[in-house]
Amino acid sequence: MDAATYSIGLVVVAIGLIVGFAAIIREKDDLHRILLTDLAEVLALVVIALVATDLAEALILPGLVVGISELMAVSEVYIAKEGLKAPEGPPFHIEVMDSAPGILALILVAYGIVLSGFTGGAVAAVGAVFYFMCRGHAEQFELIETVSGYAWAIWIAAFFVFMFLPAYWFFGVMMAGGAILIKVMAKMSLVGTMRRGGPNV
Amino acid sequence: MFNLPTTNIGGQELFVLEFGDIVAYFSPYTTALFVFALIFTALAIVSRPEKQMDIAFGGDAYYAKVVDPELMRFQRFMAIACGLATLGAMVTGDVFNFTLFASLVGITNIGIVAAYRNRHVLNAAFQYGIVAMLATVPLFGGAAIVVASTGTLSMWELFTGAVAVPLIAKAFLVLGVMGEGMAPFYVAKAEITRAQGAPFILMVHVSSLLLFLRVAEIVISM
Numbered sequence: 001m002d003a004a005t006y007s008i009g010l011v012v013v014a015i016g017l018i019v020g021f022a023a024i025i026r027e028k029d030d031l032h033r034i035l036l037t038d039l040a041e042v043l044a045l046v047v048i049a050l051v052a053t054d055l056a057e058a059l060i061l062p063g064l065v066v067g068i069s070e071l072m073a074v075s076e077v078y079i080a081k082e083g084l085k086a087p088e089g090p091p092f093h094i095e096v097m098d099s100a101p102g103i104l105a106l107i108l109v110a111y112g113i114v115l116s117g118f119t120g121g122a123v124a125a126v127g128a129v130f131y132f133m134c135r136g137h138a139e140q141f142e143l144i145e146t147v148s149g150y151a152w153a154i155w156i157a158a159f160f161v162f163m164f165l166p167a168y169w170f171f172g173v174m175m176a177g178g179a180i181l182i183k184v185m186a187k188m189s190l191v192g193t194m195r196r197g198g199p200n201v
Numbered sequence: 202m203f204n205l206p207t208t209n210i211g212g213q214e215l216f217v218l219e220f221g222d223i224v225a226y227f228s229p230y231t232t233a234l235f236v237f238a239l240i241f242t243a244l245a246i247v248s249r250p251e252k253q254m255d256i257a258f259g260g261d262a263y264y265a266k267v268v269d270p271e272l273m274r275f276q277r278f279m280a281i282a283c284g285l286a287t288l289g290a291m292v293t294g295d296v297f298n299f300t301l302f303a304s305l306v307g308i309t310n311i312g313i314v315a316a317y318r319n320r321h322v323l324n325a326a327f328q329y330g331i332v333a334m335l336a337t338v339p340l341f342g343g344a345a346i347v348v349a350s351t352g353t354l355s356m357w358e359l360f361t362g363a364v365a366v367p368l369i370a371k372a373f374l375v376l377g378v379m380g381e382g383m384a385p386f387y388v389a390k391a392e393i394t395r396a397q398g399a400p401f402i403l404m405v406h407v408s409s410l411l412l413f414l415r416v417a418e419i420v421i422s423m
Contacts, residue, residue: 059345
């Protein structure tokens with residue numbers, strides 16, 4: 001990216017920051033302040049993304065993780081501060097939640113497997129999350145956890161292939177791509193079971 | 202192979218630890234900070250929470266405050282994690298890693314301050330959390346502008362005279378560390394310097410002091 005484009009991007013981010021910070025100063029409700037703060041944090045990722053190199057891509061992920069963990073910490077403090085409890089009563093239900101999950105989950109999972117890798121895992125997981133949220137679940141969590149653990153081990157093994165047997169890089173790419181697909185999908189599909197979970201969720 | 206380009210602040214390097222292209226170093230200055238953080242981390246590991254007495258005014262009666270073991274354990278864990286993050290921030294040779302360690306200190310400080318059930322303490326922790334989250338914007342923004350304008354994040358390159366770091370990046374870095382190191386202000390605001398579990402609160406002060414000293418070294422050397 002040339003310098004002029006970068007400067008324009010920085011100016012846009014600066015305007016966004018001014019708007020965001022002005023909003024945070026004006027806002028009095030604590031919950032809304034958390035949301036606005038998260039929006040402002042996205043702008044930090046935008047500043048990193050403006051660098052537009054491979055290095056920037058590597059920096060965005062830790063930045064995102066730090067942002068999310070701070071958001072989680074502040075949300076926990078907010079929950080404790082306000083003394084909030086999980087809502088009781090029957091979960092939300094509409095008719096489309098009976099008819100749609102099968103076909104949508106099938107399309108998303110199939111497309112995710114075609115994509116493979118991290119993106120594919122996320123796409124496939126959205127299908128699985130949607131299915132579990134709508135249809136409920138009766139599977140063994142230990143099995144999902146075990147599969148996810150093996151997938152992680154294969155992913156790490158793929159990195160060792162890259163390091164010690166660089167000649168077999170294609171094999172390593174295939175291992176890493178398949179394993180991260182299963183790993184992300186298994187982890188995220190657990191999210192879908194949180195809504196109608198067992199007695200302790 | 203490695204020679205710290207500026208010797209006027211930190212002195213010559215004593216020891217260099219190489220992780221690929223990320224090279225951590227100990228100069229006399231950072232070694233002093235490192236040892237200081239190490240001592241207080243050890244203190245957080247071995248110390249026991251303070252037990253407090255409330256005296257009913259005008260009589261002989263007094264009652265002991267109860268230390269909740271759950272909260273105490275959480276606070277001690279956060280204090281130790283804060284110490285480790287501070288240790289990392291003291292020795293790292295990479296600007297982005299420094300910003301990551303600084304925000305890790307911020308997160309653990311939220312944990313230390315939040316380990317209470319009082320509403321006004323939680324309010325202070327919440328406000329500090331908002332400030333710490335907002336501070337990541339200039340912190341990461343500063344590191345991003347450094348890498349955009351110089352093409353490197355390594356302090357070994359940035360400390361040489363050949364590389365000019367723009368003033369705005371330095372200002373952003375300092376601003377970000379100010380936000381993350383704001384915790385003692387909120388400790389004072391919530392008046393928990395001598396609350397239950399008092400020794401662990403010390404780590405908040407230690408970590409922000411050391412972060413300020415380290416960012417001063419980085420910004421002046423750049």
